[in-house]
Amino acid sequence: MHKRIEHCMGEDRVTVRRRGRNARCRRGLALTACLAVAFASGCFDRAANEPKAAGRPLEGVHLKLAVVDDAGLVEAINALRGEWMAQSGAELTVEPLARDALAGAERLAADAVIAPSAELGPLAERGLIVPLPQQASFQRDKVAGWGDLFDLLRTNEVVWGDKVCGIPFGSPVFVVYCRKDLLDRLGLSPPKDWREFDRAAAALSAHAAASDSESQNAEWSGAVLPLAPGWAGLTLIARAAPAAKGRSNYSSLFDVNTFEPLIAGPPFVEALEEMAAAVKKNPRPSLDADPHAARRAFWQGRCGMAITWPSRAGSRDLPQQAAEGFVATIVPLPGGRRVYETSRRRWLDREPGESGHVPLLSIAGRVGMVSAGSSQGEAALQLLLWLADEQHSAAVGAASSATTLPRWSQMENLPAWVEPLLSEQTAKAYAKDLMKTFESPDCLSALPIPGREEYLSALDEAVRSAVRGDLPAIEALIATAGRWREISERLGVEKQKAALRRSLGLEPFPAAANKP
Numbered sequence: 327m328h329k330r331i332e333h334c335m336g337e338d339r340v341t342v343r344r345r346g347r348n349a350r351c352r353r354g355l356a357l358t359a360c361l362a363v364a365f366a367s368g369c370f371d372r373a374a375n376e377p378k379a380a381g382r383p384l385e386g387v388h389l390k391l392a393v394v395d396d397a398g399l400v401e402a403i404n405a406l407r408g409e410w411m412a413q414s415g416a417e418l419t420v421e422p423l424a425r426d427a428l429a430g431a432e433r434l435a436a437d438a439v440i441a442p443s444a445e446l447g448p449l450a451e452r453g454l455i456v457p458l459p460q461q462a463s464f465q466r467d468k469v470a471g472w473g474d475l476f477d478l479l480r481t482n483e484v485v486w487g488d489k490v491c492g493i494p495f496g497s498p499v500f501v502v503y504c505r506k507d508l509l510d511r512l513g514l515s516p517p518k519d520w521r522e523f524d525r526a527a528a529a530l531s532a533h534a535a536a537s538d539s540e541s542q543n544a545e546w547s548g549a550v551l552p553l554a555p556g557w558a559g560l561t562l563i564a565r566a567a568p569a570a571k572g573r574s575n576y577s578s579l580f581d582v583n584t585f586e587p588l589i590a591g592p593p594f595v596e597a598l599e600e601m602a603a604a605v606k607k608n609p610r611p612s613l614d615a616d617p618h619a620a621r622r623a624f625w626q627g628r629c630g631m632a633i634t635w636p637s638r639a640g641s642r643d644l645p646q647q648a649a650e651g652f653v654a655t656i657v658p659l660p661g662g663r664r665v666y667e668t669s670r671r672r673w674l675d676r677e678p679g680e681s682g683h684v685p686l687l688s689i690a691g692r693v694g695m696v697s698a699g700s701s702q703g704e705a706a707l708q709l710l711l712w713l714a715d716e717q718h719s720a721a722v723g724a725a726s727s728a729t730t731l732p733r734w735s736q737m738e739n740l741p742a743w744v745e746p747l748l749s750e751q752t753a754k755a756y757a758k759d760l761m762k763t764f765e766s767p768d769c770l771s772a773l774p775i776p777g778r779e780e781y782l783s784a785l786d787e788a789v790r791s792a793v794r795g796d797l798p799a800i801e802a803l804i805a806t807a808g809r810w811r812e813i814s815e816r817l818g819v820e821k822q823k824a825a826l827r828r829s830l831g832l833e834p835f836p837a838a839a840n841k842p
Contacts, residue, residue: 382412382413382414382415382416383414383415383708384414384415384416384705384708385415385416386415386416387414387415387416387417387702387705388416388417388418388419389416389417389418389419389437389438389702389705389706389709390418390419390421390435390436390437390438391403391418391419391420391421391436391437391438391439391440391706391709392421392422392423392434392435392436392438392439392440393420393421393422393423393439393440393441394422394423394424394425394428394439394440394441394442394445395422395423395424395425395442396422396440396692396726396728397422398639398725398726398727399440399495399692399722399725399726400420400422401725402721402722402725402726403418403420403713403722404420405721406713406718406721406722407420410709410712413712414705414708414709414712416705416709418709421436423436423439425441425442425445428441428445429779431454433454433697433698433699434449434454434455434697434698434699434700435699436697436700437696437697437700437702437703437705437706437709438694438695438696438697438700438706438707438709438710439455439694439695439697440495440692440693440694440695440710441692441693441695442688442690442691442692442693442728443483443494443497443687443688443690443691443692443693443774444688444691444771444772444773444774444778445693445774446483446484446486446491446492446693446695446774447486447774447775447776447825447828447829448774448775448776448778448825449695450486450487450491450828450835450836451775451776451821451825451828451836452776453698453836454697454698454699455491455492455695455696455697455698456491456696456697456698456703457486457489457490457491457835458489458490458491458696458707471715471716471733471735474716474733474734474735475494475732475733476732476733476734476760476761476764476765477764477765478685478687478763478764478765478766478769479494479496479497479732479764480494482687482769482771483497483687483688483691483693483771484693485831486828486829486835487828487831487833487834487835487836488831488834488835489834489835491695491835492693492694492695493693493694493695493707493710493711493714494691494692494693494694494714494732495691495692495693495694495713495714495719495722495723495726495729495732496691496692496719496723496724496726496729496730496731496732497687497688497689497690497691497692497693497729497730497732498635498637498689498690498691498728498729498730499635499659499685499686499687499689499730499760499763500561500564500617500633500634500635500659500686500689501633501634501635501636501656501657501658501659501756501759502516502517502523502631502632502633502656502657502658502659502660503620503621503624503631503632503633503634503654503655503656504516504517504526504630504631504654504655504656504657505530505624505629505630505631505652505653505654506653506654506655507651507652507653508530508533508630509526509530509630510653511533512526512529512530512533514526514529516655516657517631517657517660518657518660518661519660519661519662519663519682520565520568520597520600520660520661520662522660523549523604523631523660524600524603524604526548526549526630526631527548527549527604527605527630527631528548528604529548530547530548530549530629530630530631531546531547531548531549531607531608531630532548533546533548533630545608545611545628546608546628546629547605547607547608547611547612547623547628547629547630548604548605548607548608548629548630548631549604549605549612549629549630549631549632549633550605550611550612550615550619550620550623550624550628550629550631550632550633551601551604551605551612551615551620551632551633552612552615552616552617552619552620552633552634553605553609553612553613553615553789553790553793554613554614554615554616554619555783555786555790556616556782556786557615557616557617557786558613558785558786558789558790558793559781559782559783559784559785559786559788559789560686560689560772560782561601561633561789562594562597562598562601562785562789563579563594563686563770563772563773563785564633564659564686564689565597565600565601565659566593566594566596566597566598567684567685567686567770568660568661568662568665568682568683568684569592569593569596569597569662569664569665569666570588570591570593570594570665570666570684570770571665571684571768571769571770572665572676572680572684572768575665575667575668575669576830576832577668577669578668578770579770579773580810580822580823580826581668582823582826582827582830582832583823584823585814585819585822585823585826586811587806587807587810587811587814588668589785589803589806589807589810590800590803590804590806590807591666591668592666592673593666594803595799595800595803598788598789598792598799598802598803599792599799601789601793602792602793602795602799605793606795609793609794611623611628611629612793613790613793613794617633617634617635617690618634618637618640618727620632620633620634621634621635621636621637621640621644621745622643622644624654625644625645625648625654625745625747626644626645627648627649627652633659635730636656636730636743636744636745636748636753636756637727637729637730637743637744637745638724638741638742638743638744638745638746639724639725639726639727639729640727640745641745641746641747644745644747645747647747648747654747654748654749654752655752655755656748656752656755656756656759657759658683658759658762658763659683659685659686660683661681661682661683661684662676662682662684663675663676663682664676681766683763683766684766684768684769684770685763685764685766685769685770686769686770686771686772687769687770687771687772688771688772688773688774689772690728690729691728691729692723692726692728692729694710694713694714695710696710714732716733716735716736719731719732719733719735719736720736720739720742720743721742724742724743730743730760731743731757731760734761736757737754737757740753740754740757741753744756771829774829775822775825775826775829776817776821776822776825777813777814777817777822780813781810781813784806784809784810784813785806787802787806788802788803788805788806789802824836
């Protein structure tokens, strides 16, 4: 079923350099005729988004765009409404939409929606969005910058089954902020694997000279992890990903054939035990932290490491400048040296040369999708392409604290995406590492299936109870597996299994949802 799709992007340097990399991405191999048909009509450059000489192509069209739980995006898009209308002729109404309202909606009362990345699959399963159209006017133009997007965004995160279903606005992955000045003092390097991370966390926890203030010393943590409700489960999955996913192992969180939960398996038990130990000396800052709070604790000098991601949009309450002598660096989330083979229930060492890094996708992010109920589908797609293109990406995507740069070309525009406290050198290193991360041959998606919030809520409770010391990790995760079975039974095991398989490219886009 799987075959490689060659995109018509033109023979620019970025394209030639990336073709070999795309061949290594298993998710990219799952793409079939949709991507080829949808985009084969033209090479990819900015020409499609320039004002047309002969009139405005969408004169008289009125589009409605819903934006889910993201005031920054609403404000940024409203600021561009005049420019959009001047170039296209189409009027635009932008309306905020609560995620709870989206979850209960029987239809989308908009022509397009920009929502968290993990919502793409559930919306596709409910028949509320459509794949990119195969017969549309935009095909006759040169679509801007599709090949400029990072690989895993366009070949994984916006794909459902065998169809491309969205336009990516940027999707962060967890990284580690490190106090390099303190690590140097302790004779340590920024961590490359989880053993090194735990060793550094323990050393930093014991570091008595973290602050000159006793009150601040009492708040000091070696590492702050985002373990607040809504994030604890994701942080565990991110830590366990290198052990749970690899070597064509599709069964990570659930068995792809039976939909039996695997969350109480060795990769997750080991990860939770180690994660609880890493913050044992002072768990409260982590238990209270989401990614933004972890980033704030780092810049305020209250921890030596933090798991989070850079964001200019989320930097309003950060210090104006770091303390004297404060040296920050950012490294990818650690990898793993072993992988658990679920089918044979055994641990295997990774092959020599394997990085062991398995990024967790869809922890946040924003994706634009065309509503199945829209009578202006082609115009809605034109709007999403225009908002996410190279020219407008920083003005739109970077306005959200839930995104990060999605394109190679945004390397030239890093200040729009990262907090001002980051040095230029550190920001460039982060961007280069991000590019490599999104070329990974393995990745894991953060449950982009119906019922995601329920599954993650149950996992949050388990992680937090183990970190607090209320339950051993194995008992907490066995209880979670039971909760997951109950959720799956209520939603329909066969339906859930089909959705999981579509998220992995193992089954085609649902026919019932493939509306014209």
